[in-house]
Amino acid sequence: MTTTGRTSRTTTMGDGRLRPVVSARVRIIGWMFGVLALALSALVVLTWQVLAARADAAADDELTHEANKFRAFARSPEAATFTRSEALLDRWLQSNLPDDSEAFFTIVGGREDHRSQGTPPARLDTDAAFVRRAADATEPSYGWVDSPAGKVRYGVIPVRVGSQPDRAHLVVLEFRDVIAEPSMAAARALVLIGAITLVLAAGACWLVTGRVLAPIRQLRTTAERISETDLRRRIEVVGNDDVAQLAGTFNTMLDRLEDAFTAQREFVDNAGHELRTPITVIRGHLELMSEDPHDRADTKALVLDELARMNRMVDDLLVLAKSERPDFLEVGEVNLTELVVEVVAKARPLADRSWRVAGTADATIVADGQRLTQALMQLVSNAVRHTRPGDRIEVGSRLDPDGTARLWVADTGPGVPTADRERIFERFARGNDQRRTDGAGLGLAIVRSIAQAHDGEVRLVPGPGARFELTLPAAKEAMSR
Numbered sequence: 001m002t003t004t005g006r007t008s009r010t011t012t013m014g015d016g017r018l019r020p021v022v023s024a025r026v027r028i029i030g031w032m033f034g035v036l037a038l039a040l041s042a043l044v045v046l047t048w049q050v051l052a053a054r055a056d057a058a059a060d061d062e063l064t065h066e067a068n069k070f071r072a073f074a075r076s077p078e079a080a081t082f083t084r085s086e087a088l089l090d091r092w093l094q095s096n097l098p099d100d101s102e103a104f105f106t107i108v109g110g111r112e113d114h115r116s117q118g119t120p121p122a123r124l125d126t127d128a129a130f131v132r133r134a135a136d137a138t139e140p141s142y143g144w145v146d147s148p149a150g151k152v153r154y155g156v157i158p159v160r161v162g163s164q165p166d167r168a169h170l171v172v173l174e175f176r177d178v179i180a181e182p183s184m185a186a187a188r189a190l191v192l193i194g195a196i197t198l199v200l201a202a203g204a205c206w207l208v209t210g211r212v213l214a215p216i217r218q219l220r221t222t223a224e225r226i227s228e229t230d231l232r233r234r235i236e237v238v239g240n241d242d243v244a245q246l247a248g249t250f251n252t253m254l255d256r257l258e259d260a261f262t263a264q265r266e267f268v269d270n271a272g273h274e275l276r277t278p279i280t281v282i283r284g285h286l287e288l289m290s291e292d293p294h295d296r297a298d299t300k301a302l303v304l305d306e307l308a309r310m311n312r313m314v315d316d317l318l319v320l321a322k323s324e325r326p327d328f329l330e331v332g333e334v335n336l337t338e339l340v341v342e343v344v345a346k347a348r349p350l351a352d353r354s355w356r357v358a359g360t361a362d363a364t365i366v367a368d369g370q371r372l373t374q375a376l377m378q379l380v381s382n383a384v385r386h387t388r389p390g391d392r393i394e395v396g397s398r399l400d401p402d403g404t405a406r407l408w409v410a411d412t413g414p415g416v417p418t419a420d421r422e423r424i425f426e427r428f429a430r431g432n433d434q435r436r437t438d439g440a441g442l443g444l445a446i447v448r449s450i451a452q453a454h455d456g457e458v459r460l461v462p463g464p465g466a467r468f469e470l471t472l473p474a475a476k477e478a479m480s481r
């Protein structure tokens with residue numbers, strides 16, 4: 001059950017607790033957003049790492065390249081003309097211009113001497129600790145150092161010309177973050193585009209789910225508005241997709257519900273009407289009853305008669321009501337011959353007729369013997385009512401080769417008018433020609449309920465007189481199972 005309020009909706013779960021209703025739309029978008037965000041974050045982190053590794057490698061390459069260039073210069077004939085390492089390094093600095101992401105400087109006598117032209121991204125030649133460390137190098141060495149412009153890949157190459165006692169040093173700096181900047185800018189754009197995509201996707205999802213869920217919402221509101229008193233509402237079916245099919249199924253279910261409720265209401269109306277008649281009769285006679293003993297005896301007999309009639313009707317109504325329940329039948333083994341013989345034995349004292357037992361196959365089927373007897377007795381009492389003393393009434397049974405059991409009651413009375421053939425099986429339906437009879441028109445309805453409970457049917461076989469036949473399919477097979 002779902003309760004709806006203006007601000008909060010709750011639903012009762014199977015365990016009876018109330019839980020807030022989470023809109024399916026919010027849930028779908030939540031999932032989509034979560035999955036997309038996760039995928040995008042993974043993509044960004046991965047890209048970032050790959051780019052960082054590449055920038056490291058690029059800085060390394062540049063450093064090697066510069067170092068090789070310097071070594072080539074140091075071995076050149078031109079270099080041989082220098083007698084002092086400072087001069088050799090100055091020459092190198094003059095002839096080599098650094099990239100935007102590079103800087104060179106020289107160390108002479110433990111101090112920063114000259115630096116390359118142009119403005120470096122950050123100054124490391126002013127970093128006394130770094131310069132001191134670099135000046136200590138006796139071998140070419142490499143490493144990473146932090147600077148205000150990010151990570152720096154550096155190389156220190158000691159230089160000594162001839163027999164000069166002091167070493168001079170060339171320091172090459174590769175500003176990794178400056179080298180990486182273009183690809184990092186691309187990565188930042190990627191993040192931005194990802195974020196925008198996420199927002200747009202969420203928006204699109206909101207619109208699409210709104211469209212998809214609109215019919216379901218309509219379904220819900222319609223279902224909420226439907227009450228027992230107004231079952232006429234239907235859901236508008238648009239298109240032929242799954243949701244439209246759901247709406248169609250829902251409407252069909254409503255059709256059936258409406259039919260069932262209408263039938264039930266008619267049934268209750270009819271039952272009320274039929275029960276009111278004997279009550280009115282009883283009251284009328286009791287009110288008009290005089291003190292005359294004869295009159296009193298007559299009235300008493302009549303009242304008892306009407307009460308018996310009411311009693312039968314209530315019993316019949318209870319049988320019909322019970323026939324809708326699963327425990328209507330108590331199935332067991334039923335011998336067809338015994339069934340028919342018993343019915344005739346019960347019927348014989350009812351009226352002076354020529355009673356016959358016909359077509360008795362000595363077969364046993366699986367069915368509810370008491371209900372079948374009840375059905376046959378209804379048919380027998382109808383036959384008695386529509387025949388005169390001496391007329392013939394036949395009760396018979398047969399088992400077809402395919403396992404279908406047939407039970408019938410036939411009489412030589414006037415039969416049923418063609419116009420009434422179908423109608424008489426309905427509840428409270430009586431023949432038109434009849435004066436007020438003993439029954440309320442429930443007899444054949446009960447017979448039909450009993451037949452249907454056995455997955456079978458009852459029909460009126462045309463011919464002279466009336467012949468009502470019950471067919472119970474595969475009653476024999478049910479037993480052999």
Ligand SMILES: Nc1ncnc2c1ncn2[C@@H]1O[C@H](COP(=O)(O)OP(=O)(O)O)[C@@H](O)[C@H]1O
Pocket residue numbers: 382383386411413414415416424425429430431432434437438439440441442443444445466
């Ligand atoms: N054997 C029969 N011969 C002729 N008409 C019959 C016979 N059995 C039933 N009918 C018709 O079918 C109608 C419905 O029967 P039933 O449902 O038993 O109601 P009821 O017996 O209370 O009238 C009867 O009123 C009668 O017109």
Ligand SMILES: [Mg+2]
Pocket residue numbers: 378381382439441442443444
């Ligand atoms: Mg009857």
